[in-house]
Amino acid sequence: HIAYLGIxxxxxxxxxxxxxxxxxxxxxxxQALAIWDLWLPGGEQVVPFSPAxxxxxxxxxxxxxxxxxxxxxxxxxxxxxxxxxxxxxxxRSGRLGALVTALLLAISPLQTVASRTVGGQAxxxxxxxxxxxxxxxxxxxxxxxxxxxxxxxxxxxxxxxxVFYATLFALAVAxxxxxxxxxxxxxxxxxxxxxxxxxxxxxxxLALVIGIASFxxxxxxxxxxxxxxxxxxxxxxxxxxxxxxxAGASTxxxxxxxxxxYEAGLILLGLPAAVWxxxxxxxxxxxxxxxxxxxxxxxxxQPGSMPNVLLLTLPGYLLVGRFSNDILSRPSSNWWWAFAAxx
Numbered sequence: 046h047i048a049y050l051g052i053x054x055x056x057x058x059x060x061x062x063x064x065x066x067x068x069x070x071x072x073x074x075x076q077a078l079a080i081w082d083l084w085l086p087g088g089e090q091v092v093p094f095s096p097a098x099x100x101x102x103x104x105x106x107x108x109x110x111x112x113x114x115x116x117x118x119x120x121x122x123x124x125x126x127x128x129x130x131x132x133x134x135x136x137r138s139g140r141l142g143a144l145v146t147a148l149l150l151a152i153s154p155l156q157t158v159a160s161r162t163v164g165g166q167a168x169x170x171x172x173x174x175x176x177x178x179x180x181x182x183x184x185x186x187x188x189x190x191x192x193x194x195x196x197x198x199x200x201x202x203x204x205x206x207x208v209f210y211a212t213l214f215a216l217a218v219a220x221x222x223x224x225x226x227x228x229x230x231x232x233x234x235x236x237x238x239x240x241x242x243x244x245x246x247x248x249x250x251l252a253l254v255i256g257i258a259s260f261x262x263x264x265x266x267x268x269x270x271x272x273x274x275x276x277x278x279x280x281x282x283x284x285x286x287x288x289x290x291x292a293g294a295s296t297x298x299x300x301x302x303x304x305x306x307y308e309a310g311l312i313l314l315g316l317p318a319a320v321w322x323x324x325x326x327x328x329x330x331x332x333x334x335x336x337x338x339x340x341x342x343x344x345x346x347q348p349g350s351m352p353n354v355l356l357l358t359l360p361g362y363l364l365v366g367r368f369s370n371d372i373l374s375r376p377s378s379n380w381w382w383a384f385a386a387x388x
Contacts, residue, residue, distance in 0.1 A: 048144055049132060056128040056151035060121040060160045065114030073163035077116045080106060083270060095165025095280075096273035097204040100266040120167035124160020127171045131366060133178045137329045138363065142370030145388060149362040154307040159355055165206035166352055172202030173212030174359055184231045187242045189251075196256035204263045204277050207284035208352045211343055215356060218342070219335035227335065228328040292348035300344045300354045308354075311361045314387060318368035330367050336360035 069077055072094075079091035080103045093099035102119045109115055128151040135143035150156055160167045175198040183191035202209035223230050229238035244252070264273040305312060319337070322330035340357040347353060372384045 049129070049147065052144070052147050052151050053125070053129060055148075056125050059152065059157050060124050061118075064117045064121060064161060065112055067113075069113050069116060069163060073116065076163050077111075077113075080116075081111065083266070092272055093270065093276050095168065095204070095206055096264040096266070096276050097168050097201055098163070098165040099270070099273065099276075100204075100263050103266055103269075116163050117161055120162060120164065121160050123171040124156060124167040127156065127160075127167070127174055130171070130174045130178060131363070133182070134363070137181070138366045139370030139374065141373045142366040142368075144366075145369040145373075146362050146366030148388075149310065149365060150358070153358055153362070155303075155355055156358060165204075166208050166355065169202055169206035169209035169212065170355060170359065172198050172205055173209055173216075173356070176202060176212070177216060177359075181230075184239075184242050189244065189248045192244055192248055192252050193255050196252040197259050200256045200259035200263060203260060203280070204273070205280075206352070207280050207287070208356060210281055210284040211340075211347075211350075211353055211356050212359075215336055215339035215343060215360075218339035219332055219360075222335040222339075223328070223332050227331045228326055230328045230332050232328070287347040287350045289346075289348055296349040297345070299349055300351055303351060304354050304357065308358060308361075311358060311365070314365045314368070315361045318364045321368050321371070322364065325371075330364060333360045333364040333367065337364065 075091075076094050076098065079093045079099055082091045083099075083103050084107070098119055102116065105118060106115060128147055131138060131143040131146035131150065134146075138146060156170070159170065176195060179191045179195035179198055182188070183195060202212070231239045231241075233239040260277075261268075264277045265271050266273060315337070318330075319334050322334045337357065337360040340353060340360065343356070344350070344353045369384065369388065372378075372380050375381055
């Protein structure tokens with residue numbers, strides 16, 4: 046817990062220090078304008094890009110006022126929370142693995158930039174990770190509270206950014222691959238593939254109420270901006286519009302160039318971790334490999350979409366964390382010293 050506190054402090058510093066040092070760029074300013082317009086009598090009704098960002102920041106401005114730094118506070122908060130979500134997966138990643146994943150997400154350059162940029166990308170990444178955590182924990186335990194948290198995470202994601210739809214796509218592909226050819230992710234007491242937990246009708250109804258109510262409140266800013274419903278629908282169309290059959294070489298290479306420049310650690314540690322997962326055939330690491338491959342597929346079929354590189358860091362660093370736990374749990378071995386030095 047002391048180590049997590051240190052990582053939390055590091056994530057806070059990287060995300061909140063000098064938030065207002067750089068002025069808002071034009072896309073950021075346009076989203077800030079929508080919030081400013083909301084509180085003006087007879088405003089021009091500027092359409093918000095991200096209803097979730099619009100709603101939460103609009104409330105914040107009525108408490109602390111308007112400034113460039115205030116416009117970036119909400120993405121910074123969700124980016125900070127994302128760095129702490131591995132704690133919820135420590136039963137799968139291992140205590141050391143969850144700690145390593147939290148550290149890597151906290152210091153990730155791309156995650157830090159997303160957390161310091163106006164918009165809904167940081168919210169979408171947090172919602173996507175929370176969706177995975179709640180679904181996994183619900184299938185493992187059957188506790189209805191995880192189902193209700195899943196409904197809230199889905200509502201938050203659907204109002205955040207097109208990146209959330211990319212997360213849904215990658216998770217669905219990974220789950221289908223795991224069901225078809227991979228080892229069982231959820232097992233019963235005898236080690237066999239466990240059937241999916243099917244919620245009771247009452248739990249489904251309550252989860253739908255929570256999800257729909259959360260979606261309506263967030264997308265419409267508590268019914269102050271009904272145009273947010275259209276903006277939420279535009280997120281899906283915006284994501285679908287990123288699929289391209291033809292693209293130039295520079296457009297296709299761009300995301301990989303960004304990845305190699307800013308997340309070299311993900312490549313250097315992720316590749317051996319993927320090989321380890323394939324050799325060991327452990328269910329959770331294999332699922333993370335499928336999730337990573339699905340994110341890579343999106344980068345190829347949505348050329349030039351830089352936010353997909355952000356998505357790649359989620360399963361990638363979870364996989365590196367699980368790999369780290371396997372090695373670092375063997376003290377004093379040569380692998381221990383080599384990998385500790387690499388981290």
